[in-house]
Amino acid sequence: MGNLESPYPEVVKFYNYWLNFSSIMDFCWEDPYDEYDLSRVIRRGYKRWLKKNMKARKKAKKEYNNKVRDLAHNAKRLDKRVMQMMAKREEERKREMEKERERRKRLKKEKLAKAAMEYEEPEWTKVVERKRKYGDPEDEKEKEREEWECVVCRKGFRNEKQCRNHEQSKKHLRMVMELLKLKHYDMVAELIEVERNY
Structure with a gap:
């Protein structure tokens, strides 16, 4: 979505959608038992076959969703916009840590100075x-x-x-x-x- 100049919130929205992707397809083509076969089955076996079909559909849907999410994850990992933002955030985090370290150092010196004066x-x-x-x-x-x-x-x-x-x-x-x-x-x-x- 977008291009290299796209604002970062749009990029985040795009990747959030694809990283949380869930297909709306029902994957009925993955059924091990055909509907025509199910209509000829006795009542007791019918439910068992339905459960097997649902299980096969869920498995196929899960695999498909995982493939799409993996693709989105790999694209995000290689996206220059995301890499730039991560580098920027890391730099900000380091600056904040340095400020905090300096603040603690200053407070310690003030505390020692106060103790020495008192x-x-x-x-x-x-x-x-x-x-x-x-x-x-x-x-x-x-x-x-x-x-x-x-x-x-x-x-x-x-x-x-x-x-x-x-x-x-x-x-x-x-x-x-x-x-x-x-x-x-x-x-x-x-x-x-x-x-x-x-």
Whole structure:
């Protein structure tokens, strides 16, 4: 239908018709039993022969419809108008995916920047600095109950070994690099120093 300059909605309508094609022919020529033969059959066998004829007609109609649909499918697959529209849609889809990727990246940066701006040094780091500077008057049991925390990832640990392992993990290093990228070098350097000394 149409030519290479036909609008795409017309092309779609054309292919939709032929891809959903169903013949109106009754395919009576496919009957295994002739009507003349059926009239001479006894009543009990008549219905059985009718069913066989209907089954043969349905099968022939289905095969015919499938052939027409296959032909339409092959024509659509090779149609330049359809190929151009598919390429155009694929390009649009890629552009949309790129926009979405950029939007997510921007939101992540904004979230990290906001978290970095809202960061306040926790009170416990000040206490730790005072303890380190002036000595710890508390007993050994209190030292065992100390809580370890990663300020960058905002994650708590039960002991120093877990905290040290976390500091060497990819996730922790990635978070530190993200903060460095946001040009908060002084704050990050201070956090790293506090974590090392703690």
